[in-house]
Amino acid sequence: MDCKILNFQNRKDDRGSLIVLENLKEVPFEIKRVYYIFDTDPKFPRGAHAHKNLEQILIMMCGSCDIVLDNGKKKKKICLNRPDVGLYIGKNIWREMKNFSYGAKLLVLASDFYDEKEYIRDYNEFLKVLNAK
Ligand code: TYD
DSSP states (O other): OOEEEEEBBOOOTTTTTTBOBBBTTBBBOOOEEEEOOOOOOOOSSSSEESSSSSOOOEEEEEOOOHHHHHHHHSSEEEEOOTTTEEEEEEEEOOOEEEEOOTTTTTEEEEOOOOOGEEEOHHHHHHHHHHHHH
16 A cells, blocks of 8 residues: 655654654655644544545644545554654545544645545545556
8 A cells, every 4th residue: 555654764863752754865755735633523434535646644733533544455644643753645545534532633734736626525436546547
């Protein structure tokens, strides 16, 4: 599956932690967009879509949530709960974010600008796109 856990270098000292993310270094693409999700409710999962072209890195800045990934053949569940860990998700991976803890804050780095046309929000269409490859 085209996904990967990234363990970021923590420049930790007595004062606390500091993590640096630079284009094409710690982040394997050029960051064109950043967004973040907060005030979540554990009752409401998010995501449930795939991207035709977009690459993303998800970082849990605070709290935790489960990310369920699906490449049409296999499913994988990853619990994100640390700000020094990123989850890289490549193209054509169906994802769902769920079980957000109270006060969770999820940061997303994206390789391109927002484009609704590039989303696949229907699971059957996702499978069709994969089978056409
Ligand atoms: P949505 O795709 O439902 O969020 P999630 O990935 O968490 O399931 O997005 C919520 C709304 O925000 C939807 O109307 C699309 C809009 N949106 C933007 O306008 N720009 C963006 O960069 C993103 C990620 C979403």
